[in-house]
Amino acid sequence: MERVTISLDDDLLAAFDALGRRRGYTNRSEAIRDILRDVLDRQRLEDVPETPCFACLVYVYDHTRRDLASRLVTTHHGRHDLSIATLHVHIDHDHCMESVMLRGPARDIRAFADSVLAQPGVWSGALHLVPEAPKPAAAPLADA
Numbered sequence: 026m027e028r029v030t031i032s033l034d035d036d037l038l039a040a041f042d043a044l045g046r047r048r049g050y051t052n053r054s055e056a057i058r059d060i061l062r063d064v065l066d067r068q069r070l071e072d073v074p075e076t077p078c079f080a081c082l083v084y085v086y087d088h089t090r091r092d093l094a095s096r097l098v099t100t101h102h103g104r105h106d107l108s109i110a111t112l113h114v115h116i117d118h119d120h121c122m123e124s125v126m127l128r129g130p131a132r133d134i135r136a137f138a139d140s141v142l143a144q145p146g147v148w149s150g151a152l153h154l155v156p157e158a159p160k161p162a163a164a165p166l167a168d169a
């Protein structure tokens with residue numbers, strides 16, 4: 026592990042420390058490492074959309090809505106190659122929450138998530154993508 030020195034404006038550092046405290050970090054290095062990993066993962070998924078990923082798609086839907094449950098099952102079977110597991114929770118008389126674990130290229134997972142979340146009667150959808158393996162290290166930047 027290398028030690029680097031960076032310069033920050035006082036206001037930016039104060040905002041960073043406040044964010045770190047709110048998220049439960051006890052030191053700046055851990056906070057910066059996690060933030061960097063998150064930014065690098067997101068950039069990698071933009072640059073290389075076929076990056077192999079694990080993902081979790083969560084959404085709520087109204088199972089009483091005409092044909093919706095059946096359409097969702099058809100959508101899932103259409104990309105059964107991406108599906109690892111689905112957790113279904115009956116959250117009240119009419120509504121269900123599903124958490125779907127997926128594995129595949131980021132582009133395919135995003136397209137599948139869009140096709141689920143675009144169905145009328147589905148809402149509160151969120152997709153979290155995690156690249157399968159860390160990106161290989163690139164050449165270092167100057168520490169100035």
Ligand code: NI
Binds near residue numbers: 113114
């Ligand atoms: Ni249900």
